[in-house]
Structure formats: C-alpha cells, structure tokens
Amino acid sequence: MSQTVSCDTSIRVRYAETDRMGLLHHATYFVYFEIGRTELLRERGITYREVEDAGHFLVIIDIGCKFKKPAQYDDLLTLRTTVTRVTHVKIVHNYQLFRDGELLAEGHSTLACVDRDGKPQGLPEMLK
Numbered sequence: 001m002s003q004t005v006s007c008d009t010s011i012r013v014r015y016a017e018t019d020r021m022g023l024l025h026h027a028t029y030f031v032y033f034e035i036g037r038t039e040l041l042r043e044r045g046i047t048y049r050e051v052e053d054a055g056h057f058l059v060i061i062d063i064g065c066k067f068k069k070p071a072q073y074d075d076l077l078t079l080r081t082t083v084t085r086v087t088h089v090k091i092v093h094n095y096q097l098f099r100d101g102e103l104l105a106e107g108h109s110t111l112a113c114v115d116r117d118g119k120p121q122g123l124p125e126m127l128k
Contacts, residue, residue, distance in 0.1 A: 006082040007040035013075045024071035030063060033095050033107055036081030040093075046126055056124050058091070058111040065095075065107035075099050086128060089113050089120050 017028045038048060051058065071077055078098045085092035095107040113123045 004082065004084075005040065005044070006080060007036065007043050009036050009039045009079045009081065011035060011077045011079055013071050013073055013077065015073055018073045022073045024073075024075075026065075026067065029065050029067075029097065029105055029107065032077075032079055032097065033063070033065075033081070033093070033109060036079045036095055037093060037109075037111075040081045040083070051124065051127065054124060055116060056121065056127075057114050057116070057118075059114055059118075060109055061090075061112045062110040063108070065105055067105050069099075069102065069104045071097070071099060071104050077104070084108075086123070088122050091123070091127065 011032055013024050017024055017031075019025050041048060041051075048058075076099070080096040080098070082094045083091060084094050089112055091111045091113075093109050093111070095105075095109075096103060097105040097107075113121055113127070115121045
C-alpha cells in the first residue's frame with residue numbers, strides 16, 4: 001500500500017451497542033475501527049484470513065479516539081478509514097466517523113506484523 005488508501009464504510013448503530021441513554025458505547029468505536037480496517041482490505045481484494053493463513057498477524061500496539069459528538073441508536077454512520085503510514089513492520093490508520101457529514105469522532109491505530117509466536121516480522125508484499 002504505497003499510495004494513500006482510504007475506504008468509506010456504512011454502519012448502522014444497533015441497540016445492543018448503546019448504553020441506557022441510547023448513545024453508542026465508547027468501546028464500540030474501536031469495534032467499528034476494526035470493521036473499517038477489514039473492509040479496507042476487502043476492497044483491495046485481501047482478507048484478514050488470507051493474511052493470517054500466510055502466517056502474518058496484525059496486532060494493535062496503539063489505539064485512540066477523540067469523541068466530538070455522540071452517535072445514537074439507529075443512526076446511519078459513515079466510517080472513513082485511511083492508511084496514513086506504512087513501515088517495514090507497521091501500518092498506521094486514521095479514522096473519521098460521520099453522521100450526515102458531521103464529524104462525530106476521530107481515531108487512530110498502529111498495527112504491527114508478527115509471526116505465529118508473536119515475534120515482529122516484515123509486512124507481506126500484499127500489505128505494502
């Protein structure tokens with residue numbers, strides 16, 4: 001992935017993902033980020049299963065989120081996932097979560113590539 005790569009994913013907030021106030025629970029944002037990473041790979045013709053079957057595992061070593069406005073039950077959201085940096089062993093993603101074009105949250109994650117024993121290894125060509 002040598003050029004900037006981005007993917008927009010639609011996600012509807014389900015009742016089980018909300019708190020008693022009907023707001024999207026803060027931990028669910030990280031689940032949505034994983035959906036974004038998975039769909040970004042899928043859009044490029046790659047699945048996590050293929051990467052893992054080849055002996056490459058992507059583990060999160062850093063993740064964060066800034067919450068600007070709450071999402072609510074049944075909102076239709078758009079998650080923009082962007083690869084912002086790729087090194088020999090790491091991929092950095094940025095996330096923007098929108099409702100009707102309004103920014104609700106911004107996040108980031110850094111994934112490192114490891115082998116089956118958890119030891120760092122170079123990213124496979126399919127991820128560069």
